[in-house]
Amino acid sequence: MNAASPAPESPPATAPASAPVGAGAAAGDASGVAMVLGCYLLWGMFPLYFHLLQAAGSVEIIGHRLVWTLATCLGLTALRRSWPALRTAVTTPRILGVLAASGLLVSVNWLVYVYAVNSGRTADAALGYFINPLVTVVLAALFLGERLRPAQGVAVGIAAVAIAVLVAAQGSLPWISLSLALSFGLYGLVKKRVGARVDALTGLTVESGCMTPVALAYFAWLYAGGQGALQGTTTSGALAAGLVLAGPVTAVPLLLFAAGTRRVPLSIVGLSQYITPVMQFLLAWAVFREEISPARWVSTALVWVAVLVFITDLLWQLSRRPRPGKHR
Template sequence: MTDSASPAPESHTAVATPAPARTAAGTGDTSGVAMVLGCYLLWGLFPLYFRLLQDAGSVEIIGHRLVWTLATCLGLTALRRSWPALRTAVATPRILGTLAASGLLVSVNWLVYVYAVNSGRTADAALGYFINPLVTVVLAAIFLGERLRRAQGVAVGIAVVAITVLVVAQGSLPWISLSLALSFGLYGLVKKRVGGRVDALTGLTVESGCMTPVALAYFAWLYAGGHGALQGTTASAGLAAGLVLAGPVTAAPLLLFAAGTRRVPLSIVGLSQYITPVMQFLLAWAVFHEEISPARWVSTALVWVAVVVFVTDLLWQLAHRPRPGKH
């Protein structure tokens, strides 16, 4: 929902930003709420956009997404005159290495997501982003030593049952859902290493910059063989424009997310993240008319129960945390 309570989906790739302390209660300012809701709504509509690009293969789409995201970020960096932050990130080996790793993870996440959408498996992608916050707390327990609360453990257990139902019914692992949840969970874990030292725009610039040489090498091979989407019968001005727009389309919700999360409480961010997978699932069912088996419905229902348990625990924690000035 991709970087808050967990990284934002797919997308969305919410990169770490230094943020002032959020309001302990209430909903924050109206503009912040609008930004957070706006980014999740945009991520929820991404399947419609990527369907427009399906004449290009999933790998080529991601290649364009990386190249044009880098171009967009460099343009924004120039407008904001934030070259010093970018130079510092590139010149610091630990930050550069961390962002290179997160760039690889988010590229894998993007690739699996686009493949899912354009192969008629958007519902699988939605399931992955529903369970992503649960995967995130498990990874935090494993790698950061954070203890699972009882309710979190129950939610994770229900999610495991849901995946087991699918495995038994399908006879195979739901690899798209698990790949999306795991790759984005690991992305959030890696991003935690740079914390507030890298702002959203700089982080996305370096991540896309580290992966762009791979994309360009792929383009060289693809177009040398005459297999590019902008060659032959698939070529069109509309497709070319859609691929170029992948840059601003990727950057816009991420920057909305970064700006919005500075202004609203974590409760708003944590609850809003489920807008995206709900929209994805509804698109899969009502717009793309994907076949959703009885086992899929049962599994999805179980995951929603796990989400309810998880969110209820989140709200309980927020309601019972110490208030500033009270002892």
């Protein structure tokens, strides 16, 4: 989801600050549009991929994802000869600390997401990524002092009503949806502290590197007890290949996003981000045949109304910006 900052299974709630809105980011840049749409479509199909790895537990899948993402990123770093940027990141305590924190947050996000998909709760994951932009707006108001515009306040209020409907119907908080939205919202908040100083590849490399020792320690414990997915009757060449591919599968859409957002307007990025949760919800309903209760349909419809208000406000704000070369 990020990613001048790496996204878990969904992109950042808003485009990175570096995304231009001028002639260099014209909507006619077909390559940029293709990159942005490509990354969101790939993220939207992630539930199908993780279903193929279901024989491995959620924690083991995330462990492999961390290890092989690090391997992929180191390979790309060598290919691009961007070792100086990586060296600067790991030798600057402030940057390293922030990326270690963001690595923890994105790992939690990944873990909850994979658990949701492989426990038949993909619709809950989709709801989390629908409300993520609204959570990000609230976090920005709380921690960065940004003021909510009236329309944003209305959107957040409608989303809160949607959550209340689910709580009343289920008798419990929709913890998967809220965990995904909060972990990714906090992830974006933390990443904002180093945003312009660390490129996407370097950030993902350091984040994965900080968490890989934890993954390796877990593997040591798991396989010492003979409980690994690649041991015994559950093992297969296809499963092993799928776990190794978790690295490039994670890195490719992130790099597409980082490259694409430099070429297209914020409006395209902001609107395209909803492709992923729409695809996730459709997969949950039409492919995985998850049970979606009437209360969930009501809450989902309310969230879609909130999203519509949010998008309308976004488009209105963008329409008021002066065009390059013109004066208001």
